[in-house]
Amino acid sequence: MEVQTTATRSYRCFYTPKDALGHxxxxxxxxxxFVxxxxxxxxxxxxxxxxVTGCPVAEVVRIED
Incomplete structure (x- = not known):
């Protein structure tokens, strides 16, 4: 059995919010x-x-450690 490890990194994701009607x-x-x-x-x-947001994500930026 092979154990696969995945490195996790922090990302900041900027999104465009929606109003109550979904616009x-x-x-x-x-x-x-952002989240x-x-x-x-x-x-x-x-x-x-x-x-998480239910909104379109405009940009994803990796946060350096």
Whole structure:
């Protein structure tokens, strides 16, 4: 049996929030809200952020340790 280890890294995922009707509501200031997640890759982080927020993810940035 092979044990596979995955390194997890911190990612900051910026997303565009939605209003109560589900329409995208860009910020007045231009700054996007973000969530921070642990994931093996940026793609996994994007999927996790989408799952957590329910909103489209605009950008994923890896946070260096």
């Amino acid at each position: 995208l509501t860009p910020s007045d200031t231009g700054a996007l809200p 921070q997640v642990l994931a093996a890759t940026a793609e996994h982080a994007q999927h996790s952020a989408r799952h």
